[in-house]
Amino acid sequence: MVMENKTSLPLYEKIWVKHTFSRVMDSFTLLLLFLLLAYRVSSYNNHNFSCFVAFLCESWFTITWITTMSTKWTPAHTKTFLDRLLLRVSDSELPALDMFVTTADPVLEPPIITVNTVLSLLALDYPANKLACYVSDDGCSTLTFYALVEAAKFAEIWVPFCKKYNVQCRAPFRYFCDEAMANNNDLPQFKHDWLKMKEEYEQLSSKIENAAQKSIPCQLMGEFAVFSQTQARNHPTIIRVIRENKGISDVMPHIIYISREKRPKQPHHHKAGAMNVLTRVSGLMTNAPFMLNLDCDMYVNNSKIVLHALCILLDSKGEKEVAFAQCPQRFYDAVKDDAYGNQLVALPMYIGSGFAGLQGIIYAGTNCFHRRKVMYGLSPPNEIQNAKKGQGFTNGTFLSEKETMQKFGTSKGFVESATHILEGITSDLHKSLDLEAASKVASCDYEYNTAWGKQVWEIGLIFESKTTNWFLSYYIKIFQNNFLS
Numbered sequence: 001m002v003m004e005n006k007t008s009l010p011l012y013e014k015i016w017v018k019h020t021f022s023r024v025m026d027s028f029t030l031l032l033l034f035l036l037l038a039y040r041v042s043s044y045n046n047h048n049f050s051c052f053v054a055f056l057c058e059s060w061f062t063i064t065w066i067t068t069m070s071t072k073w074t075p076a077h078t079k080t081f082l083d084r085l086l087l088r089v090s091d092s093e094l095p096a097l098d099m100f101v102t103t104a105d106p107v108l109e110p111p112i113i114t115v116n117t118v119l120s121l122l123a124l125d126y127p128a129n130k131l132a133c134y135v136s137d138d139g140c141s142t143l144t145f146y147a148l149v150e151a152a153k154f155a156e157i158w159v160p161f162c163k164k165y166n167v168q169c170r171a172p173f174r175y176f177c178d179e180a181m182a183n184n185n186d187l188p189q190f191k192h193d194w195l196k197m198k199e200e201y202e203q204l205s206s207k208i209e210n211a212a213q214k215s216i217p218c219q220l221m222g223e224f225a226v227f228s229q230t231q232a233r234n235h236p237t238i239i240r241v242i243r244e245n246k247g248i249s250d251v252m253p254h255i256i257y258i259s260r261e262k263r264p265k266q267p268h269h270h271k272a273g274a275m276n277v278l279t280r281v282s283g284l285m286t287n288a289p290f291m292l293n294l295d296c297d298m299y300v301n302n303s304k305i306v307l308h309a310l311c312i313l314l315d316s317k318g319e320k321e322v323a324f325a326q327c328p329q330r331f332y333d334a335v336k337d338d339a340y341g342n343q344l345v346a347l348p349m350y351i352g353s354g355f356a357g358l359q360g361i362i363y364a365g366t367n368c369f370h371r372r373k374v375m376y377g378l379s380p381p382n383e384i385q386n387a388k389k390g391q392g393f394t395n396g397t398f399l400s401e402k403e404t405m406q407k408f409g410t411s412k413g414f415v416e417s418a419t420h421i422l423e424g425i426t427s428d429l430h431k432s433l434d435l436e437a438a439s440k441v442a443s444c445d446y447e448y449n450t451a452w453g454k455q456v457w458e459i460g461l462i463f464e465s466k467t468t469n470w471f472l473s474y475y476i477k478i479f480q481n482n483f484l485s
């Protein structure tokens with residue numbers, strides 16, 4: 001009985017933040033602005049053109065002040081209950097997650113940074129057989145591929161180390177730059193393992209560094225031979241399974257490298273195009289019901305973040321209303337006081353929590369957990385339902401097979417995987433690392449005459465959508481979205 005009560009408890013709660021003082025100060029500022037405007041209007045006859053311009057500017061400032069004030073009037077944050085989630089869902093019932101990392105330029109975004117992002121994902125506290133890490137390389141760089149191959153070898157010891165000692169920060173470059181972390185564990189074996197791991201990481205970094213110094217990072221033989229004929233903007237699709245998860249006892253997730261096809265005359269739509277390809281390739285290969293996207297210069301600083309996000313996405317209320325769970329960006333090694341506001345502290349703290357208290361946070365382009373079926377077009381205003389078996393479905397309308405193909409493109413495998421997702425079939429997920437079919441959906445003309453990048457959702461406002469055509473950024477208005485702090 002007690003158990004039953006516990007499992008029906010909500011998995012997350014919105015906590016409203018009290019902020020009477022800042023409300024009073026904001027209202028007072030608004031009053032002063034109104035008084036200023038009233039003064040300008042009342043003394044209109046005595047003033048010249050410059051006063052008129054000042055009046056226009058002050059009016060505009062007052063409008064933006066009112067908008068900002070109303071945005072942050074009722075701030076909230078989300079509290080998640082991991083213990084309740086783990087009571088409700090056993091390890092084997094946890095849903096799969098496809099994780100996307102995007103990189104585009106091995107010079108501006110050095111591969112060691114991407115490697116750290118990937119390592120922090122591989123070591124997440126989540127069953128590894130439910131995780132797949134896809135790296136999209138828009139630079140088609142041998143160096144990036146080489147770095148990932150080497151990182152996968154290092155991960156074989158890094159992941160068990162993190163799990164054994166419950167390491168909090170699982171991006172090695174951050175972990176090893178703080179000596180204090182070596183002293184916070186009393187287990188006798190720890191110091192020895194820590195030193196060994198540090199040495200291994202230094203070897204990995206110098207290997208990548210040395211490769212970066214050479215004009216050709218490594219011999220273009222074997223798995224690298226494919227890079228011998230490529231140019232960054234002119235090459236066929238390259239997809240490689242760097243590490244395949246062997247099943248439930250294997251601690252390493254899948255690692256898959258993707259460099260989508262590029263041709264000089266074909267638009268590639270920057271990150272948005274890469275995200276579309278990642279969505280399709282992962283749909284064919286692992287088809288997880290949830291997806292996480294990260295820029296290559298982000299890393300995960302909480303190893304249980306997937307469980308936190310699932311508290312929101314799997315909660316019975318969240319299931320009906322929440323399209324995605326967004327995590328804020330934090331910056332490391334920033335200058336003290338942040339005089340120029342580069343760390344974006346105010347944005348998530350004030351505006352972000354304000355949005356969270358209204359309908360929900362907006363999508364920030366990275367660090368976001370997405371519900372795959374929402375991407376594919378399920379958008380009922382109050383409920384994210386599943387489609388009926390055997391019928392493609394979008395925006396409340398059932399589609400014929402032909403219409404489904406027009407929407408998702410001509411890959412039969414992908415259309416089938418999308419239909420499974422729309423129908424809520426997760427027990428029968430595609431688990432085929434079929435490179436040929438995957439290459440087809442990563443080709444640069446796959447999206448012609450399909451709904452990728454257009455239609456599907458009417459609201460395409462922020463970040464990727466309008467300028468760069470990302471299919472996925474259309475879903476803001478309808479759902480509540482939650483902000484994980």
Ligand SMILES: O=c1ccn([C@@H]2O[C@H](COP(=O)(O)OP(=O)(O)O[C@H]3O[C@H](CO)[C@@H](O)[C@H](O)[C@H]3O)[C@@H](O)[C@H]2O)c(=O)[nH]1
Pocket residue numbers: 102103104105109136138269270271274294295296297364365366463464
């Ligand atoms: O052709 C491209 C160009 C960029 N990227 C990747 O897109 C991400 C973001 O690009 P970046 O140039 O770093 O943009 P930022 O201004 O730093 O990124 C912010 O703004 C972007 C939208 O303008 C969002 O997509 C990002 O998530 C958000 O962090 C990076 O991982 C890039 O590797 C690609 O994959 N292909």
Ligand SMILES: [Mn+2]
Pocket residue numbers: 295297
């Ligand atoms: Mn960036």
